[in-house]
Amino acid sequence: SAVISQKPSRDICQRGTSLTIQCQVDSQVTMMFWYRQQPGQSLTLIATANQGSEATYESGFVIDKFPISRPNLTFSTLTVSNMSPEDSSIYLCSVEQGGDTQYFGPGTRLTVL
């Protein structure tokens, strides 16, 4: 299975600022996913990022708020822009392998004051 790392592991940010989260995979993958997990909740898919194309956003998430880059087959970034306390969550990246299984990074715990 893929080994996935995320940076930072956690951060505390001020309202109105932006944070970029990095996701690095140890192998080339076509599809990468970004999820948000609010406290005590399940995972909500933000967007799917395929290399060489624009990210596909789920309902309720927009590119201006969550811009995503996917410069190559092993790396992606998610930016949380103009943050508010409601953005406090764990942000998780994942990759699909074998056509049917997702593997997750360790997550980034974001607190917005």
Place this chain on the structure above:
Amino acid sequence: SQQGEEDPQALSIQEGENATMNCSYKTSINNLQWYRQNSGRGLVHLILIRSNEREKHSGRLRVTLDTSKKSSSLLITASRAADTASYFCATHTGNQFYFGTGTSLTVIP
């Protein structure tokens, strides 16, 4: 929403007992997967069961799938304190994954 529902929401058992958690979903699926999440961490893939399978084992884990009832169960036998975590089911349909609401399991030493 196609998100799965899990029950119970929370489960507390003594070490050595078995833990059973259930997942129900709404649409046809390619497969169903179970994940574990330790507090504030990423998800760890536990087991995958395909839509044409009814039961699968992996170590102390036993998963069943009933596609007619659109439900699955995860059984953890001989539980350990280290099994304390949240457990999520995820259905795979087309190229979409939908995660359930999760069961928080506490195993008391």
